[in-house]
Amino acid sequence: MERNIVLVKHVHVSAYKIPTQTFEADGTLDWDHTILVYVEISGGGKTGIGYSYASYATAILIKEMLSERITGMNVFDIPSIGYQMIHAIRNQGRDGISSMAISAIDTALWDLKAKLLDISLVKLLGSLKEKVAVYGSGGFTNYSDQQLEDQVKLWQSFGMNKIKIKIGRNAIEDESRILKLQKYYGGKTEIFVDANGAYLKKEALYYSKRFAELGVVWFEEPVSSDDIDSLKYITEKVPPPINITAGEYGYNLFYFNRMLKERAVDILQIDASRCGGFSEMIKAINLAETYNIPVSTHCAPSLHLHVACATNIIHMEYFFDHYKIEKELFDGAITPVNGYLKPDYSRPGIGLELKKKDAEKFLYR
Numbered sequence: 001m002e003r004n005i006v007l008v009k010h011v012h013v014s015a016y017k018i019p020t021q022t023f024e025a026d027g028t029l030d031w032d033h034t035i036l037v038y039v040e041i042s043g044g045g046k047t048g049i050g051y052s053y054a055s056y057a058t059a060i061l062i063k064e065m066l067s068e069r070i071t072g073m074n075v076f077d078i079p080s081i082g083y084q085m086i087h088a089i090r091n092q093g094r095d096g097i098s099s100m101a102i103s104a105i106d107t108a109l110w111d112l113k114a115k116l117l118d119i120s121l122v123k124l125l126g127s128l129k130e131k132v133a134v135y136g137s138g139g140f141t142n143y144s145d146q147q148l149e150d151q152v153k154l155w156q157s158f159g160m161n162k163i164k165i166k167i168g169r170n171a172i173e174d175e176s177r178i179l180k181l182q183k184y185y186g187g188k189t190e191i192f193v194d195a196n197g198a199y200l201k202k203e204a205l206y207y208s209k210r211f212a213e214l215g216v217v218w219f220e221e222p223v224s225s226d227d228i229d230s231l232k233y234i235t236e237k238v239p240p241p242i243n244i245t246a247g248e249y250g251y252n253l254f255y256f257n258r259m260l261k262e263r264a265v266d267i268l269q270i271d272a273s274r275c276g277g278f279s280e281m282i283k284a285i286n287l288a289e290t291y292n293i294p295v296s297t298h299c300a301p302s303l304h305l306h307v308a309c310a311t312n313i314i315h316m317e318y319f320f321d322h323y324k325i326e327k328e329l330f331d332g333a334i335t336p337v338n339g340y341l342k343p344d345y346s347r348p349g350i351g352l353e354l355k356k357k358d359a360e361k362f363l364y365r
Contacts (some may be wrong), residue, residue, distance in 0.1 A: 027168020
């Protein structure tokens with residue numbers, strides 16, 4: 001078999017429903033579990049893995065609409081496979097579940113390609129930097145002071161000096177929690193806040209001015225990220241040192257292009273588990289560079305690590321729920337050292353393998 005002709009032999013998808021450590025809430029939603037949609041693609045004697053944090057419907061779509069479509073295609077022709085998947089979901093719509101399904105498959109294909117070449121993904125893509133900064137993310141709106149302090153201590157143990165908390169339920173409590181973060185860190189941290197679209201336009205602008213006085217430097221989704229006009233309005237008027245950020249719900253390049261073209265954000269967020277996988281993520285990063293707008297990754301830190309080190313990503317989100325899942329259920333998950341993640345170059349692909357025996361109890365049936 002020639003090295004550049006390896007056919008997709010089998011696509012297997014499974015889903016795992018994993019309880020959160022405690023009940024959690026942000027500015028607009030609450031939850032008690034996370035669903036991991038996990039894909040394995042075999043070919044050439046190797047198996048690539050990819051995943052998305054999505055609904056169970058994503059797994060069904062992969063199984064019923066995409067797996068047979070890509071079976072028999074050349075693993076190395078990832079762009080061709082991508083277009084086949086986009087055509088397959090035409091009548092379902094490109095965003096949401098469809099894009100997350102494509103994302104899981106695309107990341108698995110890149111993992112498989114690197115494994116077939118017996119190199120890490122970052123070396124396949126070409127390394128730009130050896131490590132990437134991460135910021136601690138969690139601080140849910142329903143957390144008690146003790147829970148918030150305990151989580152801050154966890155991030156401090158990893159050497160992180162950037163912390164993000166959820167806001168948007170109660171403005172007075174939000175200000176109090178921001179001040180507590182300053183206290184826990186002795187004023188030596190960069191504070192990020194995420195409203196998850198909880199505010200209307202003028203509310204968000206009002207709170208951004210108060211947050212700036214409290215030293216906040218990152219205000220994520222002050223309004224719905226679909227409301228590009230309001231995002232642009234706030235970005236133009238928000239006082240320093242705050243940066244307005246959004247993009248985690250970008251499912252295609254058209255969305256990112258509009259957000260960038262309108263200068264609706266100061267920093268763009270991209271999530272490979274939603275936007276179409278590593279293939280579309282890299283395109284979006286390059287697109288942002290043409291606008292001179294920095295990019296940060298959203299959630300799924302272990303999934304994003306190699307691409308982040310191969311591109312000009314400024315930092316990655318180290319989200320509490322995903323940190324716990326990846327640490328407990330994946331061999332090869334990296335723990336931050338002095339606030340940075342560094343890939344293990346000795347492990348081919350993205351360097352992760354699911355601990356299936358440990359994950360079995362969470363299998364979504």
